[in-house]
Amino acid sequence: MKLFFIKLQRIALLPTLSFIFAFFIGGIIIVVSDPIIMGQLNSPGKFLTAAGARIGNSYLAIFQGSVYDVNLARESGVIRGLYPLSETIVTSIPLIFAGLAVALAFRAGLFNIGAQGQFIFGAIGASYVGFNFNFPPLIHVPLVLLAGIFFGGIFGGIVGLLKAKTGAHEVIVTIMLNYVAALFILWLLKTSVFLRPQRFDPIAPDVNPSARLPKLFGADLRIHLGIFIALFVTYLVWWLLNKSTLGFKFRAVGANASAARTAGISVPVVTTLTMFICGGLAGLGGAIHLIGTEYALTAGVAGSIGFDAITVALLGQATPIGTLFGALLFGALQTGGRTLLSNTGTSAEIIQVIQALIVLFIAAPALLKMLFRLKKNIETKSMAAKGWNG
């Protein structure tokens, strides 16, 4: 038991401190940007009260908007009060998949910036299979998910293949492919195959009802079956990494590619396979996002999910469980950000700042160690610096 707590402290201390510190700086930014509060600077007592109230209200609003809304519960029951929590989970689901796509690559020594493009391609595949065919739901839904995995996997696999065959750095290739995917979907939605009949704006037809994921608690809450798939896939990735031979190879290549090569592991095969699986994960996320919440493919289907996924994976220090919690946290922050503006007048963009700060502190553990004078050994999964030629 004691060992467990020591381990927990090692894993959780750094994210917790980063979290607190980021919220602290976020609070300062909220206050500094408010001319009314800054106007009271000459009377310190008043200023501190006003500033404290402003920060407290803002963060309370984030909580209310992301977990449990007391007012809504009072009016229409506990289930309705949980509407924010449902929204948080709905926002988190695609982040979990895309986050896993980044985290898994990290462990194999690859920085997958391309989750965005892979997510988009997964959504494209899912949309086409979803609106173009008619099957019973038990066949249709798995087919759609497979299409997502396949399209995303191919789009990710290209990166791995290029890296394995020619040494092209995955960071550069994925950055470029993200743009290619964003432009490709813009074009695709204008073609007659994907354009919704009688519409001229770029939107594909809704996927057929047989291809949609069922809602868990009726039509009031948007939470859908995808969360269970997400939990299951998180477990699968954990199993793959920690319990399977393949996962061992991934980690071996990630830790030291030349040592792995000497041990007889084919680095090109591992690289290609990793990127295919990661692309598949992100593509699956795209498919589930599409048939769980969106239904219709639009150019903005991925939003900034693929980029947030990188911050999520960093927050989870590239472990599957950490990524799961990171995604839930980011989902909560983003959902809470929506009520922030309406309830307190604080701009929702502060969420982006806090997210970036959290990750900055996590990526630079030495800074926190210095600030808090920590002597204890904080566990950090090394996401070591590698050159373009590495």
Add this chain to the structure above:
Amino acid sequence: MAQLNALQRRRKNGVISMVILLFIFVYIFYISSSRVEPVVYGFFLGDEWKLISEWKIGSKSGVLIFLLLALIGLAISYIQFKTNRKITLGSVIFGFGSIMAFLTWAAAGKFIPLTGLLQAAVLLAVPLIFGSMAGLLCEKSGVINIAIEGQLLFAAFISAIVASLSQNLIWGLISAPIAGALVSWILAYFSIRFQVDQVILGFVINVLVLGLTNFFYTVLLVPYESTWNAARSFSAIPIPILSKIPIIGPILFNQTIIVYLMYVIVTVIQIALFKSKWGLRTRAVGELPIAADSVGIDVNKLRFRNVIIAGAVAGIGGAVFTIGAVGVFSQSMTAGAGFIALACLIFGKWSPKGALIAALFFGFTNSLQSNLSIAGVPIPSEFMLMIPYIATIIAVSGLIGRVRAPAADGIPYLRGTK
């Protein structure tokens, strides 16, 4: 036949790909083309000496002329290859002929203002050039900079605010490099002091700058627009005589002060990097820091300084978006230019000259794309816009020549370790 060395083999591959491409172009643009309507190219913008105002040519015969030009380029390349010289001149002529053949084919029956198109291309290339120079300064000294986007965006933001508050564009232009250097400082501090992974760090910096600018945009710039976000922009300053030269004049010598600044900075970097003591040291630190250290160069200090300078250079590029063009700032207005700048750097094989040419090429494809869609040419603009990205992927895959980063790029230097 004697065994070819690696260099000669690459040249041979280059010539072979040109032959294949030429066959494809001849087929698409000439043999299978049914377009005969004339293309009108506009050359005269109004201020320069009038040499020729427009040139009208039938699509099919125009294509033939330019494809012949491409053939000449191919022949020159072949001769250069045979006589064991660089095939640069031949490939440039080939490329020019091919692009013009494409344009003449695509724009049949339309008016294409060629001088205006090229002028816009230079304008679009300017932030890319500044950005890729920033990347170059960092990476030549061994620090990966994917925070170019953040440096551009923050400088665009700050220069717009400063220029608005002071009602003076010069102050805006002075504040831009400071803002860029500030962002660079985060990169330098964390990557050199704490050895944080530079790619991750650069990514996080981009997110941070995006969040900060978005936040302050909605909190300050929107509600107090008239004081905080109402900068004017620099107007073009025609250089006497030079700006009167037909075609070249309006393109290169009738631009804003920032563009002239770009000429100076690129020249200085090109010369300093290869001819000065600082340049030699910078390259040494980027290739083999341990050797540089052994002769008494303070590796990390030099890297720190270069990263800060790089931020300042990117900062001037950021000012192009606001006070160099529209004046006011809008959310995430750099729209990925920092990443295209990174692409230019790689496409240009980590050399100032190469990056400059790559940026101009990317600016050209962008300008061409918007001109073709204005003229109503039925080619999906999305595919034209993809060209820079796909070209970069092809470049890093080693399909055209070998692209190699400085050897120590991205690897933190700690004394006593390798």
